[in-house]
Amino acid sequence: MSLELTPVQTVACCSPLTREPLSAPEAEGIAPLLKALADPVRLRLMSLVASHEGGEACVCDLNDAFELSQPTISHHLKLLHEVGLLDREKRGVWVYYRARTEALTNLAALIGGQAK
Amino acid sequence: MSLELTPVQTVACCSPLTREPLSAPEAEGIAPLLKALADPVRLRLMSLVASHEGGEACVCDLNDAFELSQPTISHHLKLLHEVGLLDREKRGVWVYYRARTEALTNLAALIGGQAK
DNA sequence: CCATGACATAGATAGGTGTGAATATTTACA
DNA sequence: TGTAAATATTCACACCTATCTATGTCATGG
Numbered sequence: 001m002s003l004e005l006t007p008v009q010t011v012a013c014c015s016p017l018t019r020e021p022l023s024a025p026e027a028e029g030i031a032p033l034l035k036a037l038a039d040p041v042r043l044r045l046m047s048l049v050a051s052h053e054g055g056e057a058c059v060c061d062l063n064d065a066f067e068l069s070q071p072t073i074s075h076h077l078k079l080l081h082e083v084g085l086l087d088r089e090k091r092g093v094w095v096y097y098r099a100r101t102e103a104l105t106n107l108a109a110l111i112g113g114q115a116k
Numbered sequence: 117m118s119l120e121l122t123p124v125q126t127v128a129c130c131s132p133l134t135r136e137p138l139s140a141p142e143a144e145g146i147a148p149l150l151k152a153l154a155d156p157v158r159l160r161l162m163s164l165v166a167s168h169e170g171g172e173a174c175v176c177d178l179n180d181a182f183e184l185s186q187p188t189i190s191h192h193l194k195l196l197h198e199v200g201l202l203d204r205e206k207r208g209v210w211v212y213y214r215a216r217t218e219a220l221t222n223l224a225a226l227i228g229g230q231a232k
Numbered sequence: 233c234c235a236t237g238a239c240a241t242a243g244a245t246a247g248g249t250g251t252g253a254a255t256a257t258t259t260a261c262a
Numbered sequence: 263t264g265t266a267a268a269t270a271t272t273c274a275c276a277c278c279t280a281t282c283t284a285t286g287t288c289a290t291g292g
Contacts, residue, residue, distance in 0.1 A: 017159070017162055017163045017166055017167070017220065018163070018166035018167055018215065018217060018220065019167055020163075020167050021160065021163050021164045021167050021181075022159055022160050022163040022164075023160075024156065024160065027156040027157075027159040027160045027163075028156040030156075030159060031154055031155055031156045031159055032154075034150050034153050034154035034159070035151075035154040035155075037150050037154070037227070038147055038150035038151040038153075038154040039147055039151075039249090039250080040140065040143040040144045040146075040147045041143075041250085043133070043138055043143040043146060043147055043150070044137065044138050044139075044140065044143045046133055047133045047134070047136075047137050047138040047143075048137045048138075050133055050134035051133070051134055051135060051136050051137050058268090059268075059269060060268070060269090063268095063269095065137075068250095068251075068252090069251070069252055069253080070268085070269075070270090071251085071252070071253085071254095071269090071270075071271080071272095072250070072251055072252070073269095074269060074270055074271085075250080075251085075270090075271095076250085077269095078270080078271095090258090090259095090269090092259065092260075092268095093258075093259050093260065093267065093268050093269080094259095094268065094269085095268080095269060095270090099134065101134060104133065104134065104227050104228045105228040106228075107227055107228060108224040108225070108227040108228020108229065109224070109228065111153070111220050111223055111224040111227065112220045112221040112222075112223060112224020112225065113224065155279095155280080157280085174238090175238075175239060176238070176239090179238095179239095184280095184281075184282095185281075185282060185283080186238085186239075186240090187239090187240075187241080187242095187281085187282075187283085187284095188280070188281055188282075189239095190239065190240055190241085191240090191241095191279095191280080191281085192280090194240080194241095206239090206288095206289095208238095208289070208290080209237070209238050209239080209288080209289055209290065210238070210239085211238080211239060211240090
């Protein structure tokens with residue numbers, strides 16, 4: 001087991017941006033999360049998965065929503081999975097991605113949160 | 117007056133990510149905002165400015181917080197200003213940046229918001 | 233009017249990123 | 263076993279970006 005934290009694990013432990021200056025290590029832990037979201041395709045992917053019924057969607061559904069090659073979608077999904085924004089589950093031939101809503105909630109609290 | 121909206125103007129008009137799928141134009145409007153935040157230096161700059169007394173800070177203060185050249189900091193500040201996250205005001209020789217907290221609030225609502 | 237200090241801009245460069253084509257892997261099923 | 267379908271991986275490439283150095287602009291004080 002590694003001591004490395006995924007960005008999603010890092011984000012939960014900081015007071016909001018506007019409360020006190022973010023330390024350099026904190027900032028470097030959080031930036032990858034924002035980077036993962038900071039792409040139109042990945043934003044839509046997150047939104048598609050999160051708003052999909054059951055909170056999950058299979059790759060086949062997602063591919064159809066874009067005019068991009070299947071490997072490109074797969075690449076973006078992998079990125080979102082690696083930072084901890086999407087969970088992955090293989091069921092038969094299909095792979096289902098599920099949004100980690102508590103990760104989004106934590107991130108939102110960090111960006112716009114008022115309280116400690 | 118242009119019809120182009122800054123990312124900050126775009127973000128205020130969408131329901132949360134998890135509520136319904138983001139449209140492609142919406143996603144392309146919002147991504148630049150996240151991109152602007154998705155850098156450790158800019159995250160710390162935003163945090164420094166937002167948490168500074170009076171909600172503003174002059175560039176001289178900010179430069180000292182990093183081991184980066186002054187032009188590099190200036191570059192990052194410009195980026196944050198262009199997307200609408202920072203306001204800029206010149207007073208004498210000094211330039212003061214001020215965080216647009218309502219922009220952060222809107223962005224947070226979009227990412228982690230539960231309600232419409 | 234000139235020198236100095238605060239900040240911005242321009243140009244250059246190394247490294248990162250989004251994309252597609254080709255290919256591999258894995259599962260289901262005949 | 264072998265074929266087809268769903269998804270991932272590899273490789274290559276054009277474009278973007280974070281940074282620095284050098285230089286420019288602008289306001290202040292002598």
